[in-house]
Amino acid sequence: MLNIQEEAMKLNKNNIIIGAILALIIALPLIYNISVLVAKGPEPFLEKPKGEKCIMDTEEIRYNHMILLKETRNQAMREGKKVDIGLKNCRGCHSNRKGFCDRCHDKVNLKPDCFSCHYYPNE
C-alpha cells in the first residue's frame, strides 16, 4: 500500500518536472522575442537625418517648415530673389522622403503637391 503511494508521488513529481520543462521550451521563443524587443527599444518614428542639426531648432522646424518653404518659394518665384533654402537642402539631410517627410504627412493625410515638380526620392 505504502509502496503504491510512494510510486504515485514519484510519478507525479516526474510529471511536474516534465511539465515545467515543456512549458519552458514553449515559452523560450517568446522570452527571446521579448528580450530582443526590450533590448532594441521601439522603432524610431522618423528616419535618422544626416548631419548634426537642422537649419532651425528642432521644435521650430517641426512646426514652421511649411511656412519657411512657402516663404522662400514666394521670394524665389514672385520676387525673383535667389534663395538658399529649398527642398534640395532638406533632401541633403533627409534623403528619404518616405522615411521622414511622408511619415508625418501621411498621419495627417497631407499630400503636398511639391513633389510632382521638385525631385525628392521616395523609396
Ligand code: HEC
Ligand atoms: C544639415 C542637415 C539638415 C538639413 C539641411 C535639414 N535638416 Fe531637418 N533635421 C536635421 C537633423 C539632424 C534633425 C534632428 C534634430 C534633432 O533630433 O534634434 C532635423 C529635424 C527636422 C525636423 C523635426 C523632426 C522631429 O523630430 O519632429 C523637421 C520637420 C525637419 N528637420 C525638416 C526639414 C526641412 C523641411 C528641411 C529643408 C528646408 C530640413 N529639415 C533641412 C538635419 C537637417
Ligand code: HEC
Ligand atoms: C514632425 C512631422 C513632420 C515632418 C518630419 C515633416 N513634416 Fe511637413 N508638415 C507637417 C504637418 C503637420 C504639416 C501640415 C501643417 C498645416 O497644415 O498646418 C506639414 C506641411 C508641410 C508642407 C506644406 C504643404 C501644403 O500644401 O500646405 C510642406 C511643403 C512640407 N510639410 C514639407 C516637408 C518636407 C519637405 C519634409 C521633409 C524634409 C517635411 N515636411 C517633414 C509635419 C511634418
Ligand code: HEC
Ligand atoms: C508646378 C510645378 C511646381 C510645384 C507644384 C511646386 N514647385 Fe516649387 N518651384 C517650381 C519651379 C519651376 C521653381 C523655380 C526653380 C528654380 O528657380 O530653380 C520652384 C522654386 C521653388 C523654391 C525656390 C528654391 C528652389 O528650391 O529652387 C522653393 C523653396 C519651392 N519651389 C518650394 C516648393 C514647395 C514647398 C512646393 C509645394 C508646396 C512647391 N515648390 C511646388 C515648380 C513647382
